[in-house]
Amino acid sequence: MLSIIIPALNEEKYLPLLLASIKEQDFSDYEIILADAGSTDKTLEIAKRYNCKIVPGGLPAKGRNEGEKVAKGELLFFVDADTILPGNFFKKTLAEFVRHKLEVASFCLAPLSKSKISSFLLNFFYNYPIILLERILPHAAMGIIVKKNLFEKLGGFDEDVKLAEDHYLARQAVKLFKARFGIIKSAKLFISDRRFKTDGWVLTGIKFFLCELYMIFLGPVKSDIFNYRFDHYDKAEPK
16 A cells, blocks of 8 residues: 655645545545644635545644654655655556665655746756766655655654755665665656746756755755745645
């Protein structure tokens, strides 16, 4: 079984799109766990409508960890609430995961908005680099698939890490347990680009570049130096 774990806070606009894209997959051996950080909109109502298990969450790392505690699957799929899965996502992903004998993996990203500018920037500054660095510096954002036994050996996501805790998890898996990491090539995640539009592409790019340097030379980001905030992005109806 695959356990799909979604940390969320006030995601009534995007969550139904993600859950609908899961339901439409030609794959049924899964459970959905929503880790809610105290939503005051219709997030919980939507989750119940799609028969999600609901657990108390918090910041993304805590939410994911709380979701894993009740997960029954031998594989865990952590995915952000503002994403959509393309058709045959699970069949393609799981086939590639098994074929390459992976233990932890992540994905290239594409914008939900289909903006050419967003597509170019995501490809040039994220997708191409993470593929080039796949074997020497793992990156794992927005969506991570990992074996449950490996996740538990790692102790889950480090809740003291303020930014890029997902990248840190993948790197620790490789460093501590020689886990086989890979970027799934047969399926992408479609993501909202609201965070880039709200904070600005340039400022967001600089923040993540500096975060990368910080992690390489100083270790995980455990201070609030990058001023990360959860749930401050535009919640306008996605087109």
